[in-house]
Amino acid sequence: MKVAFTSDNIAGASDSVMAAIIAANQGDTMPYGNDDYTAQVTSMFAELFECDVDVFLVSTGTAANVLSLSAMTPPWGSVLCHSESHLLNDESSAPEFYTNGARLIGIEGADAKIDPIALKHSIHQKLGDVHSCQPSAVSISQVTEVGSLYSLGEIRAITDVAKSMNLPVHMDGARFANALVSLGCTPAEMTWKAGVDILSFGATKNGVMAAEAIVVFNKSLAKDLGFLRKRGGHLHSKMRLLASQMIAYLTDELWRINAEHANSMMALLQDGLKTVPGVTINTPAQANMLFCTLPTPMIEHLLAGGYAFYTGRWAEGVIRLVTSFRTPKEGVEAFIESARNFAEKNV
């Protein structure tokens, strides 16, 4: 059995999500979020995060991220993020667009996690100098872009630096659920209790079709987001499409079940690959994404065998493997087996 590890956005949505969309299709509903579905989503998030929150639904992760930033920085500000972050590398110039020209500053740090000392150093440069972009916000990715995780203490180390300079903190949670189940903490602990002000709560990669939530813990940052969302063309008229997906995703802990499956498939995959001669784990996968290095012939063998994954985008031999809520166990085992077979014959 063949399987694709290309990304978690190649899978569709969970059955209960699709059922919820169908159910929400019945009857008339007021547009633009003035409906019961949307109100219910906000309530469910308040319960999930154990606090009062403002919620803005959008249909893409880019929108969630850049709208969040736009609520946090003036146009002459800078947003400090990791140099390998999705925000800096994979969102075109959407961050500049939505912030009216603020600048992303890439901070270094091992495993695609911001080094708090480097952050502190950067934040203190040229304060108040009109010639320099002024540090205005910090953004971290949880799960990171290389598949690692910030521990709660590591998040706090970042937000402490930010708070010392009164900078708000954004979390790009495109794979929020995968991080959460891996850390085994509560949603509150990984966010506002750790100093996060705004969260891009991703759902699309973990079992919905297209629904993301901007969850605002620091409510002073929420007042403009309704206007900003409309201005960006991201206010859906039939909001029930987004809201119904999110309700299903938050019901009966679908988010948890899906993430646990994806993570456990990755654990299986990683454990297997570790035992394959010639395979090097680049960064230990803590959630559902793994970067590892394989001999080029092994990569070619796997691709020829019908397995799909990204390669050729990084250093020689580096591949990225991502598991999803739908990844079949048999597919993972077959992949490992295929790699092992090749290794035993060739390495």
Place this chain on the structure above:
Amino acid sequence: MKVAFTSDNIAGASDSVMAAIIAANQGDTMPYGNDDYTAQVTSMFAELFECDVDVFLVSTGTAANVLSLSAMTPPWGSVLCHSESHLLNDESSAPEFYTNGARLIGIEGADAKIDPIALKHSIHQKLGDVHSCQPSAVSISQVTEVGSLYSLGEIRAITDVAKSMNLPVHMDGARFANALVSLGCTPAEMTWKAGVDILSFGATKNGVMAAEAIVVFNKSLAKDLGFLRKRGGHLHSKMRLLASQMIAYLTDELWRINAEHANSMMALLQDGLKTVPGVTINTPAQANMLFCTLPTPMIEHLLAGGYAFYTGRWAEGVIRLVTSFRTPKEGVEAFIESARNFAEKNV
């Protein structure tokens, strides 16, 4: 039986659209439009419009409109549209945002249709003068915001003026299908054959959940749209959600069937109201939207009776009625009956 005439965005989607979403949910699909569904959509549009087209799917009408504009004007340009247009009145400052600061210029004209002579006058002012926004594009709404239609000749009169100054023309087709079935012409005749360069092809208001297409006839205007869409955060990862809806909408002329129903319900409604004492038709409805004026007590009576529609936004007594692909005939008849009963007792 009670019914809402609030807007055509309060209805959900046609059954075949929902079935298509469910079907598209199966299996893995490459993201960001690199999939067979999206390719099929482009083919279907080429067939529908009888010409080669570039197609960009987005999930909101605002996005379709303002991305279209952003491909047509420099930041120091102006986009000429009707002073009552949706673009000028109901999109926040999204047009300015996406065009990097170009200006909308409202042109007058009866029935919310641009007067070509007023357009010509406006276009010729201060050409080449760096102190003035330079006319750069023209945008018309078909159906207009008051429920009227441009005839093919009227479209051509506008585009002739535009072409004489080398200005591209955009059509806001949020209710494209409703206009088309009313005019009884081909999609090609109402667009590129009449001089339209880019079309916002609306589907959301006529039976899909959230899918709009930017259809580019003048392909020189298409080259930047992929970048502009991503920059705006409007590139969906699971594009199949949008593409499957649009495929269903274009299959077996669902768009036509839905629009014909909505229009025929409006015809029934308008014909009935014309015979109700005290009711004045403001602008004859040519598609599925009607503005009329009722005695205030009659409005209160209808609202109290459970009928829904917008009022209080315009002059005293003005109400807007919109029918959709789902509007029940019984509901229309009951509404007329209720108005008539009130009139007979009170007017």
Place this chain on the structure above:
Amino acid sequence: MKVAFTSDNIAGASDSVMAAIIAANQGDTMPYGNDDYTAQVTSMFAELFECDVDVFLVSTGTAANVLSLSAMTPPWGSVLCHSESHLLNDESSAPEFYTNGARLIGIEGADAKIDPIALKHSIHQKLGDVHSCQPSAVSISQVTEVGSLYSLGEIRAITDVAKSMNLPVHMDGARFANALVSLGCTPAEMTWKAGVDILSFGATKNGVMAAEAIVVFNKSLAKDLGFLRKRGGHLHSKMRLLASQMIAYLTDELWRINAEHANSMMALLQDGLKTVPGVTINTPAQANMLFCTLPTPMIEHLLAGGYAFYTGRWAEGVIRLVTSFRTPKEGVEAFIESARNFAEKNV
């Protein structure tokens, strides 16, 4: 003797201004406004306006106007100004650029002065509606674009409406001194005492080469302007060039002397033209600018005679005449005489 009434920007600068530039050229001075000249300018403005002010020097009137707006409105806001205002008609899309896409809304009113009732009506529409640009600031021109003036009571009527909705008020004072000497009030009375929050204090048209001041009375609006000015490329390194001009302009009431000359020349011109058969005064000139209507042959006669002024930009026969601090009395008299001679022979 022939003379040009084209604009008050065709004259150069007063001698004392040029002398001040020369004097300021001596020695080394710290850049970017960190110099004694700039500090002195702020002190002089505080004295002139009898209150604490923040001052930002720039070299063009466009910069002063649009930077002022940028401190007052969010990108989804609207700035209400007269439909004939310079801001709306002669600044390209600089207002949209600097405000990151806010919209100018033209309000009607006689003599190019905003009608407070029309303003109030406009301000109250669609408040809080994310689909509509939200009224965010008001801007008035004093002198107006047709040469009229707001009385102190008329200014207060505008600012009262604005304040009732918590909107800040900007005054485009490109011809501030001309207005002031005409009204015979104090600078404080015409600005902050009348409810003005930010003033574009023009000097370029009244005897300096290139220096304008953004004078901020409502200091909460000043905090971002240093960053906004730099971001716009309007922070001069050799600020002494601007500051020395402004010091000379504020010294020994040069601004008053220059404005009184310009205004008295206009009074002479207007009084003379009133007695010329065939000449119609369109709007009575209250400062140094006059719109009047002449028979076309008379216009041709004057132009052929070497007099310069703008015509052909407005209705048939309308001309604009502007006097400056340098306009010679003999030139004014000769112009009237030439018009009269022509009228007596031809009208």
Place this chain on the structure above:
Amino acid sequence: MKVAFTSDNIAGASDSVMAAIIAANQGDTMPYGNDDYTAQVTSMFAELFECDVDVFLVSTGTAANVLSLSAMTPPWGSVLCHSESHLLNDESSAPEFYTNGARLIGIEGADAKIDPIALKHSIHQKLGDVHSCQPSAVSISQVTEVGSLYSLGEIRAITDVAKSMNLPVHMDGARFANALVSLGCTPAEMTWKAGVDILSFGATKNGVMAAEAIVVFNKSLAKDLGFLRKRGGHLHSKMRLLASQMIAYLTDELWRINAEHANSMMALLQDGLKTVPGVTINTPAQANMLFCTLPTPMIEHLLAGGYAFYTGRWAEGVIRLVTSFRTPKEGVEAFIESARNFAEKNV
């Protein structure tokens, strides 16, 4: 005698420049560059550069730089410049503002000069990928920000890489004259003959008050600049102020005389400091700017002695020294002497 080496923007302007401003102040002149002075400037640049050019005068270097960029890149593009460039470090977010959100990408290279191999590597990444900012233009500084120079061959190596990908090249010539006299080549050789498309021709730092020219060699890039300049608020009404300065600067090779003085003073300074024990030259000065490292007590001694220069902005002990057209030889000698005296007693 004490002297300041803080920057070349602390000096005023040459006497002939001031005299030219005074002379230009006579009489009436049409505004906005529609005058003989401005026409003469364009002619003089055509002669200086031995080719047809379009010229846009502005009053700040920031404006010259960012307006140049705005003519070269779409909003989703990136401008490749050195990571230590002024553009990236000292212009706030003006580059993002004027380019509507394009991104600056810092490229490494010794002596603040872009490494062409690193440039080539960066340019070829993710071409056509809508998720990534697309390389759109290259900008180099001549003189660089550490006082080094690109040789003609080094410029060509950069522009060759750029041209191979059809990217236009901008030169930030804030200290253009200083570079030119040091290389001993013609203006044409250092610009369009070496592949430069647009030049920020700096004059402010080398003897004028406030005048910079955007000189466009690749005229296809010039068509929008008039609109862009106005939109930015950088079109002066009394353009004669800028034009007269530039005419004086270009007359009788004032630019050369001033630059030769500044450079020779730097040569004297550098030669002297090389012989002072404890002083390290960081980057050999090739024009009029030098970075060197001194023992901290020596820095304190010099500052206490009344000498001015920037320190504390870089690594421990690093100071920046800049000479200007006005730097007195006696001041340079005294500075060296003071350093030497201290060194002999203390090091």
